[in-house]
Amino acid sequence: xxxxxxxxxxxxxxxxxxxxxxxxxxxxxxxxxxxxxxxxxxxxxxxxxxxxxxxxxxxxxxxxxxxxxxxxxxxxxxxxxxxxxxxxxxxxxxxxxxxxxxxxxxxxxxxxxxxxxxxxxxxxxxxxxxxxxxxxxxxxxxxxxxxxxxxxxxxxxxxxxxxxxx
Amino acid sequence: xxxxxxxxxxxxxxxxxxxxxxxxxxxxxxxxxxxxxxxxxxxxxxxxxxxxxxxxxxxxxxxxxxxxxxxxxxxxxxxxxxxxxxxxxxxxxxxxxxxxxxxxxxxxxxxxxxxxxxxxxxxxxxxxxxxxxxxxxxxxxxxxxxxxxxxxxxxxxxxxxxxxxxxxxxxxxxxxxxxxxxxxxxxxxxxxxxxxxxxxxxxxxxxxxxxxxxxxxxxxxxxxxxxxxxxxxxxxxxxxxxxxxxxxxxxxxxxxxxxxxxxxxxxxxxxxxxxxxxxxxxxx
Numbered sequence: 105x106x107x108x109x110x111x112x113x114x115x116x117x118x119x120x121x122x123x124x125x126x127x128x129x130x131x132x133x134x135x136x137x138x139x140x141x142x143x144x145x146x147x148x149x150x151x152x153x154x155x156x157x158x159x160x161x162x163x164x165x166x167x168x169x170x171x172x173x174x175x176x177x178x179x180x181x182x183x184x185x186x187x188x189x190x191x192x193x194x195x196x197x198x199x200x201x202x203x204x205x206x207x208x209x210x211x212x213x214x215x216x217x218x219x220x221x222x223x224x225x226x227x228x229x230x231x232x233x234x235x236x237x238x239x240x241x242x243x244x245x246x247x248x249x250x251x252x253x254x255x256x257x258x259x260x261x262x263x264x265x266x267x268x269x270x
Numbered sequence: 271x272x273x274x275x276x277x278x279x280x281x282x283x284x285x286x287x288x289x290x291x292x293x294x295x296x297x298x299x300x301x302x303x304x305x306x307x308x309x310x311x312x313x314x315x316x317x318x319x320x321x322x323x324x325x326x327x328x329x330x331x332x333x334x335x336x337x338x339x340x341x342x343x344x345x346x347x348x349x350x351x352x353x354x355x356x357x358x359x360x361x362x363x364x365x366x367x368x369x370x371x372x373x374x375x376x377x378x379x380x381x382x383x384x385x386x387x388x389x390x391x392x393x394x395x396x397x398x399x400x401x402x403x404x405x406x407x408x409x410x411x412x413x414x415x416x417x418x419x420x421x422x423x424x425x426x427x428x429x430x431x432x433x434x435x436x437x438x439x440x441x442x443x444x445x446x447x448x449x450x451x452x453x454x455x456x457x458x459x460x461x462x463x464x465x466x467x468x469x470x471x472x473x474x475x476x477x478x479x480x481x482x483x484x485x486x487x488x489x490x491x492x493x494x495x496x497x498x499x500x501x502x503x504x505x506x507x508x509x510x511x512x513x514x515x516x517x518x519x520x521x522x523x524x525x526x527x528x529x530x531x532x533x534x535x536x537x538x539x540x541x542x543x544x545x546x547x548x549x550x551x552x553x554x
Contacts, residue, residue, distance in 0.1 A: 124324050130393035133464070153283040161290045168297075170321075171391065172311050172398040172434070175298035182290045186283065234298065236395050241462065 111147075115163065118143050123170035135251035138177070139259050140167055141227050144185055145220055149196075150203040153189055160185035173235060180230035184223050195219035208261075209268040217261065224256045225249070311427065311434050313400055318388065318432040322402060325388040329529060336529055343418050381535045383408065385415075388432075392439055392465040392525050398426065399435040401531060406430045412493065414534040420499035420522035421445065421487060422531055439465050439525055446491055447500050447519075450484040452477055458485075458500060458519065465525050467504065470517040477515070479506050485519050492536045 122140045130136050144160050164178030171177070195218055196204075196211050208216045228249045236245055278285070311317075329336075385407075389400040403409045405428045415422040415435050423437035424445075436443050439460050447470055448455035454477035460468045470485060483503045489496025501519040508515055 124320075127391065133393070136393060154286045157283070157286055157290055161293075164294075165297075169311065169314070170317050171394075173394065173396070174301045174311075175294035175296070179291055179294035179298070182287065182294065186287045234294075236462075237298075244463065 115143055115159075119163065119166050119170075122167055127167075127171050131251070131255060134248050135255040136248075137252065137255040137259050138167075138224075138228065138231065139256060139263075140177075141181065141184065141224060141256065142260050142263060144181060144188065145223055145260065146206055148203050148205045149189075149192055153186070156188065157182050157185045176231060176234045179234050180227050183230050184227045187226065188223065191219060191222055195222070207268060208264045216264065217257070220257050220260050221253065224260070225253045228253050228256065311398070313404075313427055313429050313432040313434040315429065315431070318400060318402075318429075321389040321400060325386065325402075329386075332527070332529065335527070339418055340530070382532045383535070385409070385531050385533055387435075387528050387531050390437075390525070390528065395441050395462050397437055397439040397465075397525075399423065399437050399528070399531075401425075401433045401435055401533070402431070403533060404428050404431040404433050408535065409433050409533050410535075413536075414493035414498075415531050416494070416498055416534060417523045417528050417531050419524065420501065421494060422523055422525075422528065424493050425533065435531075437525060438468055438521065438523075445493070445500070446488045447485050448488040449473070449477060449479055449503075450486050450497075455488040455490065456514075456517075466521060468501070468519050468521055470519050471514070473515050473517060475508065475513055475515055479503055479515065479517060481505060485517070494534060495536075 118140045122138065126137050126139055140163055143163060144156070147156065147159075160181035161178050164176075164181035165174075167177040168174050192206060195215055196206065204210045206216065206219065211219065232245055232249050232252075239245075383403070385401040385403040387399050388402050391397045391399075399415075399422070401409070401415070409425060409428055411425050411428055411433075413425040415425060415437075421438065423435045423440070423443060425433050426436040427434040438445065438458065441460065441462065443460060445458045446455055447458045454474050456470045456473035458468050458470050473479065481503050485500040485503060487494040487496060487498040487500060499522050501521040501523075504518040504520045506515050506517050
């Protein structure tokens, strides 16, 4: 019960930080961080795939409503939620039966960074292409994706280090 | 039969995935078409309340600059009053006929009401602004919106107390503009990227335009009266067929800093809208 409440708090907190703060950031006219994806990154491994996609859809749609981009964030989030179990198996090949929450304390710093970079890169690629919906300014778009990925991963790592500081 | 169900159950995550993505695409493509999607925007009651709260906090941060801008505008208006009073004195207008004249202008012209920009974005392909005025304040879709420095955009959707504006910084936005002092007009469109510049397309080749020339609204649509400031010409490029020129326009409105806006209502717009409503085919 307590765990569920903590998760709801994370959900609401991340959405608020995203829509009130980070949506207004556009560093060098290029990089916009999408930190809400951390919720999907750090959800424990054994969450059912369908439930994960449903949560990702709700999360994305909520951010969409606040940024007038219906379907864009939701679509990108559902995509990474769908791919996450496979990616997690790839980057955290643990045969243990017990459940775990992906994070630097369980996976180690570098494996988690690799996992986060791949998930965030996938999410941002889907997000920016869904938003632009054209290949007209492809170089600019790719640059935006790259810079935003770096910024988001930096923020994700910052949260991780704060949470697991020993 | 049982094996089919088992197969389907095994592939359930694929079905859920495709279903959810399909919903996302429907939302994405229907946003610009259906009025009902206003509830999926920043103009809905809950999101707008939250953003309004944020606006109230962040508005203090830019108070000095905003005050300066408003003071500047006040000074300009003061100047206009002096000029017009001088003009009225010159024409020997008594106060009664002056009132009559103002009323006539008012009847023929446009009504302007102030609003606050409580949420905005400038870094997307399709940006939208949210205003704290809605249908209860007389704001309706397709009304023009201008800022202190010039054109902002057009009201896109309204709820009772909030409205969504499609600014120039939206790939769907087209505004008819002309070069000040000539009657050649074209349409202004934003290319994405830098929020300070937009492109004016389809201006005839023979219209002599030079960098620094002023671009204003043409008045051919009911969104804006003629002659509202849009920006200044930065550069001119001939089109591929040599018949037109495209102008790079430095927009006069600083969208990233915009907080105060004015909604412009054409006085007979209600009648026009009622007429258009009659002509529209009925749909659910």
